[in-house]
Amino acid sequence: MSTFQDLGLNEDLLRAITDLGFEKPSEVQAKAIPLLLEEDKDLVALAQTGTGKTAAFGFPMLQKIDVDSRTTQGLILSPTRELCLQITNELKLYGKYCKGLNVTAIYGGASISDQARSVKRGAQIIVATPGRMKDMISRNMVDISKIQYSVLDEADEMLNMGFKEDITDILSHTPDDKSTWLFSATMPREVASIAKNFMYDPIEITVGNKNESTNQVSHEYYLVNARDRYQALKRLSDANPEIFSVVFCRTKRDTQKVAENLIEDGYNAGALHGDLSQNQRDLVMKSFRNRQIQTLVATDVAARGIDVDNITHVIHYQLPDEPEIYTHRSGRTGRAGKTGISMAIVSKSEVRKIKSIERIIKKQFEKKEIPSGSDIVEVQLMALANKIHTTEINHEIDKHLESINELFADTEKDELIKKFFSVEFNRFFNYYQKSKDLGVVQSRDSDRDGGRDYGRSSNDTRYFINIGSKDGFDWMKMKDFLKEQLELGRDDVFKVDVKDSFSFFNTENELKEKILAFFTDFKHNGRFVNVEVSENRGGGSRGGRSGGRGRGGNDRRSGGGSRRRDDKPRGDRRSSDRGDRRSNDSRGDRRSSGSGNRSDRRRSDDNRSDRRSSDRRSESNGSGSDRPRRSRRRD
Numbered sequence: 001m002s003t004f005q006d007l008g009l010n011e012d013l014l015r016a017i018t019d020l021g022f023e024k025p026s027e028v029q030a031k032a033i034p035l036l037l038e039e040d041k042d043l044v045a046l047a048q049t050g051t052g053k054t055a056a057f058g059f060p061m062l063q064k065i066d067v068d069s070r071t072t073q074g075l076i077l078s079p080t081r082e083l084c085l086q087i088t089n090e091l092k093l094y095g096k097y098c099k100g101l102n103v104t105a106i107y108g109g110a111s112i113s114d115q116a117r118s119v120k121r122g123a124q125i126i127v128a129t130p131g132r133m134k135d136m137i138s139r140n141m142v143d144i145s146k147i148q149y150s151v152l153d154e155a156d157e158m159l160n161m162g163f164k165e166d167i168t169d170i171l172s173h174t175p176d177d178k179s180t181w182l183f184s185a186t187m188p189r190e191v192a193s194i195a196k197n198f199m200y201d202p203i204e205i206t207v208g209n210k211n212e213s214t215n216q217v218s219h220e221y222y223l224v225n226a227r228d229r230y231q232a233l234k235r236l237s238d239a240n241p242e243i244f245s246v247v248f249c250r251t252k253r254d255t256q257k258v259a260e261n262l263i264e265d266g267y268n269a270g271a272l273h274g275d276l277s278q279n280q281r282d283l284v285m286k287s288f289r290n291r292q293i294q295t296l297v298a299t300d301v302a303a304r305g306i307d308v309d310n311i312t313h314v315i316h317y318q319l320p321d322e323p324e325i326y327t328h329r330s331g332r333t334g335r336a337g338k339t340g341i342s343m344a345i346v347s348k349s350e351v352r353k354i355k356s357i358e359r360i361i362k363k364q365f366e367k368k369e370i371p372s373g374s375d376i377v378e379v380q381l382m383a384l385a386n387k388i389h390t391t392e393i394n395h396e397i398d399k400h401l402e403s404i405n406e407l408f409a410d411t412e413k414d415e416l417i418k419k420f421f422s423v424e425f426n427r428f429f430n431y432y433q434k435s436k437d438l439g440v441v442q443s444r445d446s447d448r449d450g451g452r453d454y455g456r457s458s459n460d461t462r463y464f465i466n467i468g469s470k471d472g473f474d475w476m477k478m479k480d481f482l483k484e485q486l487e488l489g490r491d492d493v494f495k496v497d498v499k500d501s502f503s504f505f506n507t508e509n510e511l512k513e514k515i516l517a518f519f520t521d522f523k524h525n526g527r528f529v530n531v532e533v534s535e536n537r538g539g540g541s542r543g544g545r546s547g548g549r550g551r552g553g554n555d556r557r558s559g560g561g562s563r564r565r566d567d568k569p570r571g572d573r574r575s576s577d578r579g580d581r582r583s584n585d586s587r588g589d590r591r592s593s594g595s596g597n598r599s600d601r602r603r604s605d606d607n608r609s610d611r612r613s614s615d616r617r618s619e620s621n622g623s624g625s626d627r628p629r630r631s632r633r634r635d
Ligand code: ADP
Pocket: 021, 022, 023, 024, 025, 026, 029, 047, 048, 049, 050, 051, 052, 053, 054, 055, 305, 307, 335, 336
């Protein structure tokens, strides 16, 4: 395979590449960079999001322009302000050793005269959104008559957004003999016609199959009643304690509403859509990038091309109308060699869309059940246990240890552990313990009215195992691993559910002894692997619908950038968790959706005006003491 040196890049760029930690060129870079460096040709490159297109055009452009000149030589058009800024920042990083380089971003919503001034200072490269660019051309604020290189980035999206005329107009102000490089994830007819009309005998390169989504992403769908969408979203989040996600909605209104509801329910969420001011959008993106926001709720347009590392899940609150858009959405995760999960929440009427998406992405969706309350309770408890287990001790505590010890002098270790966990854990337990399941009822299910499906009713056993995606597993790898280690048959392991630092799986009851015996003394990568029987059957049982409230906290009303409760210093966090649930509930009673009188509870969580339900969640049985049975202990 080629290296960046092989591609013909100069020393300044190679140094920057080393600083960035890029080890080898991505496919689109390996194909495009030598071509573009060698001669001044037009190029059409089809590549998915996340394949490294910015560097594919950025490096050649940086190498070819003359940084000693103050003339604008390169113009990059991109569909949104966010992308525009992202590209500008990337180019500045790539060109950090190119002395005299000046890259300027031009986009709507910010001071046009500031931007004009920045251009005048001698911008060799302008990165622009079409609307603002056209505006500035007509006001003589930029001169692009000496452009040598123009890039149309995310061309399909620019055309989707109706920028065709603006682009045509802008290009008419550039010289005929410039080179044009067009980058696009898909090749609809409109893009082909731009290529035909504005480009001269372009070289075409394609990375991966056209319109195929990346391999790193697995696709799942969850069938729910349309009115349970929001509940389903919360459960998918709660079942993945380490989630860092983008939730896509179809309209600005839904986007805003879902984000607001999440924030009110105690999640660290933020909205990104076109009705927000530029300032608000910047703030949201900043908070998302540094992870103060854990769930970004966005419209397709606003989130296009956004490159944030390590997004674990893309959730489709509604499916898009165009299957292509699905590809763009799910491309937000599974980037840079990481795996990601794309989850679609669908109602019955949308199931057919899944089929057409499958045809386009040439991949199958896995149909899954929304996690049951008891699944979530277990996941959250074990995530907490894992977190405590791996937490480094803060020795600031030492000086208070004496008084703490005094207080707990008469408390047994077991009791102390239970109390300790209950502090954090009761809110999940109380919230979910009586919740119904969300799946769409299928008639053959006998337990559909069961609701509280705690015991194992069938012949399988569910296990907890303390390895997960952090250890390099996805569900398939976990299944293979168990099959190989235990010499099991193809279908012996099922309902594998891999979380960040631990997982669950099921087997028939007969295999229980064998499995537990095998893992009494087993190491993986030098670490003891611990397997325990879990209380749940797993896979989300079916039933009616759920009531229920998210994280149950009331202290998180500060809006967009609020931090997740988990990250809060303890003292702060406890204020809402401390014993007095009654007062919490009365402050937040609009969100309580109790276990009683279900018919009264019409869509209590979907419809905000309906939230004044007076019944309260039952608080009995809240100790959580019968949660996952710690069957054996290894020391
Ligand atoms: P695209 O425009 O195709 O969606 P980007 O250009 O935004 O992709 O790149 C996606 C991410 O991958 C960026 O964070 C970028 O810094 C990183 N990246 C690009 N090229 C490489 C490479 N060769 N090695 C490692 N990371 C890379």
